[in-house]
Amino acid sequence: MTEIPASATTSGPAPVTAPPTRRRAWIAGLEGPRGLAAICVVVVHVAAVHTPWIVDATRIDFLGQALTFFFVLSGFLLYLPYVTRAADGKTAPPVGWYFLNRVRRVFPAYLVIFLLVNFVLRASYTSNPVTLGWDRVTDGTGTISDPARLLAHLTLTQSYFPSTLQTGINPAWSLTTEWGFYLVLPVAGWLLFRSVGDRPLAVALVPAGVMVGVGLLSATVVGVLQTRSDLPVLEQFWGANWYAVLSRSFLAFADTFGWGMASAVVYAALVHGAWSDVSTRRVQVLFGAATAMFLGASIAVFLLDLRYTASVFAVAAACFILTIVAPLGRGEPSPLASVTDWSPLRFIGMISLSSYLWHYPVIIVLERWGLPVPPTVTGLIWGSVVVLAVTFALGAASYYLIERPAMRWRT
Numbered sequence: 154m155t156e157i158p159a160s161a162t163t164s165g166p167a168p169v170t171a172p173p174t175r176r177r178a179w180i181a182g183l184e185g186p187r188g189l190a191a192i193c194v195v196v197v198h199v200a201a202v203h204t205p206w207i208v209d210a211t212r213i214d215f216l217g218q219a220l221t222f223f224f225v226l227s228g229f230l231l232y233l234p235y236v237t238r239a240a241d242g243k244t245a246p247p248v249g250w251y252f253l254n255r256v257r258r259v260f261p262a263y264l265v266i267f268l269l270v271n272f273v274l275r276a277s278y279t280s281n282p283v284t285l286g287w288d289r290v291t292d293g294t295g296t297i298s299d300p301a302r303l304l305a306h307l308t309l310t311q312s313y314f315p316s317t318l319q320t321g322i323n324p325a326w327s328l329t330t331e332w333g334f335y336l337v338l339p340v341a342g343w344l345l346f347r348s349v350g351d352r353p354l355a356v357a358l359v360p361a362g363v364m365v366g367v368g369l370l371s372a373t374v375v376g377v378l379q380t381r382s383d384l385p386v387l388e389q390f391w392g393a394n395w396y397a398v399l400s401r402s403f404l405a406f407a408d409t410f411g412w413g414m415a416s417a418v419v420y421a422a423l424v425h426g427a428w429s430d431v432s433t434r435r436v437q438v439l440f441g442a443a444t445a446m447f448l449g450a451s452i453a454v455f456l457l458d459l460r461y462t463a464s465v466f467a468v469a470a471a472c473f474i475l476t477i478v479a480p481l482g483r484g485e486p487s488p489l490a491s492v493t494d495w496s497p498l499r500f501i502g503m504i505s506l507s508s509y510l511w512h513y514p515v516i517i518v519l520e521r522w523g524l525p526v527p528p529t530v531t532g533l534i535w536g537s538v539v540v541l542a543v544t545f546a547l548g549a550a551s552y553y554l555i556e557r558p559a560m561r562w563r564t
Contacts, residue, residue, distance in 0.1 A: 180230075182477040182490025187226065188501030190219035194324070195512045195544060196537045202290045202516055203526040204533045215455050220327055221409050221463045225470040227331060228413020229420070232361070235342040236421040239353040245346045248339050255335045259309075259328060259506070261559040262551055266510045267306060267322055271296055276514040276521075277306075278320045281393040290520045297321060312401050315393045324513050326401050333403025334410045337364075341414075354422050361414035368408025369464060375399045376460045409467040416471040423482030433480050437489070440476040444469050501545060507556060508548030515543050 193216040200208050208214050234246050271277040280293040297303050302317055311317035312329040319326060341360035349356050379389045379396050389396045399405060422428075428436065447469035455462040480487040501508070519540065526536035 180478055180481060182481070182487055182493045183226065183230075183474065184502035185493040185495055185498035186222065186473070186477075186502070187505050188498040188503075190222045191501055191505040191508055192541065193217070193219035194509065195541055196533075198324075198513060198516060199526075199537045199540050200533055202520070203536050204528050204530075206528065207530065207533055212456065215452060218451065218455075218463065218466045221406075221466045222470045222473075223327070224331070224334075224406055224409040225413040225416070225467050226474065227334060228361075228364075228410035229417045229471070229474055230413075231334075231338055232341075232357075232414040233417040233420065235338075235345055236354070236357045236417050237424070239345055239349050239357060240421055240425055245342050251339060252335075255332075257559040257562065258556075259331070262507050262556045263309065263325065263328060263510060264307065265555050266507065266514075266551060267325070270322055270514045271303075271306075274514060274518055276517045278323050281319045281391075282323060283319060283388055283391045284393065290517055294517055313398060315395055315398055318393060318398055318401065319391055322510055322513060324509060330401065330403050330406050334407075337403070337407075354418055354425070354427075357418045357421070358415060361411045361418060364411025364414060365408040366411075367404060368406060368411060369461075371399075371402070371404040371407065372460060372464065375405055406463065408464050409470075412467040412471040413474070416474050419475055420478055420482050423479055433483055433485055436479050437476055440472045440479060443472040444476055447472060500549075504545065504548040504552040504556075506548075507551035508544050511547045511551070512540060512544040515540055515547065519543070 197208075197214055197217045197219075200213055238244065238246060267277075275296045276294050277297050278293055279295050279297055282290075282293060285292045297306060297320065302311075302320070305311040305314065305317050306321040306325075309325065309329050309332055311321055312319075312326040341364070345353075345357055345360055348359075375396070378399070379386075382389055382394075382396055384392060384394060384396065388394065390400050391397050423436075447465055451462055451466035451469055454465050477487060477489050477493055481490065524536070524539060526532045
């Protein structure tokens with residue numbers, strides 16, 4: 154789902170403080186939040202399938218904004234090398250190596266899991282589940298065999314077509330969205346290095362600002378188009394139609410990546426001594442307060458049923474990332490990073506890509522096997538624990554057998 158820095162391919166615990174070569178160092182504190190976000194996504198999907206009344210009564214589906222955190226974190230981690238190299242007067246990262254890293258980060262795990270889900274478990278969605286009902290989780294599942302549809306899934310382009318949107322491993326739509334960002338980022342980086350001048354950090358904010366503007370404009374356009382549709386709101390966002398394709402596209406989420414890019418510029422500024430007259434504690438407090446403010450605003454937007462929830466939540470996510478890593482940018486310890494990288498959560502964050510891909514097929518298969526999940530609060534807890542346990546077991550196996558070897562492979 155999101156990027157793991159190159160240094161994450163080595164084993165061993167992440168340091169809590171940045172060493173002297175801090176621009177190349179692993180940034181501690183971010184893997185645990187990734188793990189917590191993965192848990193939130195699983196719980197939301199279990200609730201939607203087994204206890205929809207709890208979703209309606211509590212709006213627990215807000216936890217699905219954890220996916221927005223993944224997008225923001227990708228923007229932060231992937232743009233940071235461009236920003237730091239520009240600020241240090243170095244050349245841009247090699248594009249070929251960048252794309253090789255993107256391919257081996259996502260495709261080995263995705264392809265193996267998809268093929269197992271589709272041909273062994275026969276748990277792919279062959280039709281859009283929204284038209285059948287989320288609570289009828291096993292309906293419309295089986296094996297995708299049509300060559301054209303199969304090719305779309307093998308290339309992660311299924312979300313570009315109404316006929317294949319939300320089919321296969323349905324949460325994999327977000328990987329298609331991520332790949333939109335992966336393709337655009339080198340262009341943004343090229344423009345940055347073409348116009349870097351003597352104020353590289355100020356210039357680095359321009360691509361981030363453009364991304365935010367594109368995302369907000371696209372979301373607005375999609376919203377206008379959706380208001381002209383007679384389709385139910387759920388189908389407008391998830392159904393087999395062009396409105397949903399546009400709403401799931403990279404363009405509609407560009408601002409979430411853009412806020413991550415902006416946070417990378419702020420972090421690089423801290424590395425280079427910006428705001429040195431302000432104490433690190435005060436910097437953290439300011440970012441923490443901004444996190445709380447925008448989180449509250451995103452909840453309000455969500456409850457009002459407005460279409461910019463992810464846009465507002467993305468600002469909170471970017472501020473949260475900076476709250477964690479601000480001391481590290483100054484070469485100081487970050488006690489908050491020690492908390493957020495609590496070992497169990499850090500492990501889940503490490504295997505989050507595979508776990509994310511496995512969790513919905515796990516829900517489907519357990520439902521087929523008749524896993525008893527009463528439509529109660531206790532049932533939701535029980536169902537979530539079982540699905541999480543099976544998901545993380547499969548995610549760990551996929552990580553150690555597929556992901557880590559692929560990330561460690563060198564040409």
